[in-house]
Amino acid sequence: MNRTLxxxxxxxxxxxxxxxxxxxxxxxSDFEDQYRQISARLDSASTTEEIDSLKEEIERLASDYAxxxxxxxxxxxxLTFSESITKLRSLQVLTxxxxxxxxxxxxxxxxxxxxxxxxxxxxxxxxxxxxxLFGELQESRKSLSALREAVxxxxxxxxxxxxxxxAIVDSIFLPYGKDxxxxxxxxxxxxxxxxxxxxxxxxxxxxxxxxxxxxxATQLQGRxxxxxxxxxEAFNGRWAGLKQKMTDVAAAGAxxxxxxxxxGTSKAAVVRRGVKELRDxxxxxxxxxxxxxxxxxxxxxxxxxxxxxxxxxxxxxxGISVAPFSDGPSFSASIRxxxxxxxxxxxxxxxxxxxxxxxxxxxxxxxxLSKDAMLGRAEYAxxxxxxxxxxxxxxDTTFVAYIAGILVIIGVIWFFVFRTKKRxxxxxxxx
Amino acid sequence: MNRLAKLLFVPVLLAAVPACSVLRLDSVDxxxxxxxxxxxxxxxxxxxIRYSVKAxxxxxxxxxxxxxxxxxxxxxxxxxxxxxxYFLTGAKFRxxxxxxxxxxxxxxxxxxxxxxxxxxxxxxxxxxxxxxLLDGDALRILLTSDxxxxxxK
Numbered sequence: 001m002n003r004t005l006x007x008x009x010x011x012x013x014x015x016x017x018x019x020x021x022x023x024x025x026x027x028x029s030d031f032e033d034q035y036r037q038i039s040a041r042l043d044s045a046s047t048t049e050e051i052d053s054l055k056e057e058i059e060r061l062a063s064d065y066a067x068x069x070x071x072x073x074x075x076x077x078x079l080t081f082s083e084s085i086t087k088l089r090s091l092q093v094l095t096x097x098x099x100x101x102x103x104x105x106x107x108x109x110x111x112x113x114x115x116x117x118x119x120x121x122x123x124x125x126x127x128x129x130x131x132x133l134f135g136e137l138q139e140s141r142k143s144l145s146a147l148r149e150a151v152x153x154x155x156x157x158x159x160x161x162x163x164x165x166x167a168i169v170d171s172i173f174l175p176y177g178k179d180x181x182x183x184x185x186x187x188x189x190x191x192x193x194x195x196x197x198x199x200x201x202x203x204x205x206x207x208x209x210x211x212x213x214x215x216x217a218t219q220l221q222g223r224x225x226x227x228x229x230x231x232x233e234a235f236n237g238r239w240a241g242l243k244q245k246m247t248d249v250a251a252a253g254a255x256x257x258x259x260x261x262x263x264g265t266s267k268a269a270v271v272r273r274g275v276k277e278l279r280d281x282x283x284x285x286x287x288x289x290x291x292x293x294x295x296x297x298x299x300x301x302x303x304x305x306x307x308x309x310x311x312x313x314x315x316x317x318x319g320i321s322v323a324p325f326s327d328g329p330s331f332s333a334s335i336r337x338x339x340x341x342x343x344x345x346x347x348x349x350x351x352x353x354x355x356x357x358x359x360x361x362x363x364x365x366x367x368x369l370s371k372d373a374m375l376g377r378a379e380y381a382x383x384x385x386x387x388x389x390x391x392x393x394x395x396d397t398t399f400v401a402y403i404a405g406i407l408v409i410i411g412v413i414w415f416f417v418f419r420t421k422k423r424x425x426x427x428x429x430x431x
Numbered sequence: 432m433n434r435l436a437k438l439l440f441v442p443v444l445l446a447a448v449p450a451c452s453v454l455r456l457d458s459v460d461x462x463x464x465x466x467x468x469x470x471x472x473x474x475x476x477x478x479x480i481r482y483s484v485k486a487x488x489x490x491x492x493x494x495x496x497x498x499x500x501x502x503x504x505x506x507x508x509x510x511x512x513x514x515x516x517y518f519l520t521g522a523k524f525r526x527x528x529x530x531x532x533x534x535x536x537x538x539x540x541x542x543x544x545x546x547x548x549x550x551x552x553x554x555x556x557x558x559x560x561x562x563x564l565l566d567g568d569a570l571r572i573l574l575t576s577d578x579x580x581x582x583x584k
Contacts, residue, residue, distance in 0.1 A: 021571050023554030024465045025508075074464030077481075 226367030
């Protein structure tokens with residue numbers, strides 16, 4: 001009995017140093033593997049129960065590796081052990097909130113994914129339809145009504161695409177709430193991957209480029225511009241919001257350890273292998289954003305040039321020569337100058353007031369001019385009043401002439417009546 | 432004149448000494464906290480991203496296995512000691528190679544024999560002032576830059 005015990009103790013003593021030894025690399029790798037597994041499971045978790053169980057796993061990971069904290073602080077650079085655990089805990093809390101939000105909203109992640117897929121398919125069919133419409137636009141140049149119909153359908157197509165792409169964006173960001181600063185880096189990475197999968201940036205760029213092509217391909221009327229300016233302004237605003245979110249997402253992608261980024265499918269993630277390459281994520285996002293920005297600048301420039309050029313053409317077609325204008329202030333100055341000139345001269349303001357301003361500008365261009373980006377509602381109203389006052393002078397002269405005419409008619413009538421009444425009183429000449 | 436030269440010699444020497452001295456920073460710790468496990472590429476190179484080290488290992492393959500292509504696809508263990516030496520080994524190696532860094536080169540300072548038949552699953556750990564070599568649970572050796580300090584089997 002004693003001999004057996006002695007043998008066992010000797011064996012344990014001999015084995016003790018051997019079993020206690022471990023590879024630092026293996027320790028670090030084991031920790032990273034478990035960290036990644038928990039992150040991935042949190043990312044795909046869809047029930048609060050599942051997330052609760054993961055909380056226990058996080059605490060177990062923290063306690064298991066706490067004895068190696070000093071080593072892991074150096075080995076896990078740039079994060080420390082406690083930072084890694086804190087990150088995982090905050091991810092758990094945020095995921096819980098997200099899943100709870102989705103559950104209470106009655107929206108499931110799978111439903112959102114299906115919605116994104118459906119929207120993307122509709123967007124693709126609209127793109128196919130757009131190509132056909134551009135073709136129709138080219139063919140229908142000879143017929144004005146066909147041209148108008150092609151323009152209308154193409155505008156509707158572009159608006160629908162615009163609406164759909166931002167519906168996709170909204171669906172992608174919906175589960176994470178409005179404040180992206182509260183979203184964990186791993187989740188931001190997931191958003192980045194969804195944006196990439198749905199090809200969002202390329203599609204946004206495509207819409208901007210389509211609008212440039214559309215403005216190049218067709219001659220628009222004044223009444224078309226109100227809608228187009230509104231569409232541009234809305235698109236520009238939504239793009240600014242998306243760009244900010246993309247920057248946040250890309251910055252988060254860059255701060256995720258290379259190993260965990262490798263599991264992603266995004267180009268930025270795939271090329272990430274180390275610190276140097278990690279910088280590529282925000283740079284790629286910035287380059288893509290700059291690409292869209294340049295398309296938007298071109299869209300804006302063409303829209304503005306088309307608008308003011310078309311408006312100037314209205315004046316020349318009406319045979320009214322005004323000082324050239326290319327923006328709101330110069331248009332305003334030009335109209336004020338024309339009104340002052342007409343008021344000072346004895347020239348008939350009728351062609352300007354009625355034929356041009358009332359029939360063309362006020363009817364076709366007012367909506368576009370009233371946009372803040374062009375002239376603004378207040379300034380348009382001021383100009384309209386100014387022109388109307390010019391017109392009132394004309395009405396007053398007419399009114400005076402009208403009154404004078406009536407007085408003449410009354411006088412003539414009175415004269416005849418008076419003569420008629422006088423006749424019986426006239427003495428009958430003696431026979 | 433001779434006397435004058437002797438008188439001037441000491442002050443001139445004293446003035447010259449600080450000018451000729453080399454600036455030296457001591458107590459530098461070059462040690463990596465954990466080894467790098469690197470895979471030999473098809474072009475016989477290894478690269479560690481975190482510490483920006485890249486080296487060609489065909490001469491090492493020739494030295495250890497007498498075949499310059501023997502290491503292609505192999506996983507090597509690389510660790511820099513606190514003194515600044517690079518320790519390199521791998522599965523089937525009978526040695527741990529210790530290199531000193533130079534301008535665009537690593538120069539072998541010592542090939543320490545650690546196994547008669549070749550290591551099976553080696554790992555290097557930083558254990559200042561030593562580098563620890565493990566081979567599964569069977570072997571534990573503490574290494575200095577030029578020898579085995581302690582071995583337990």
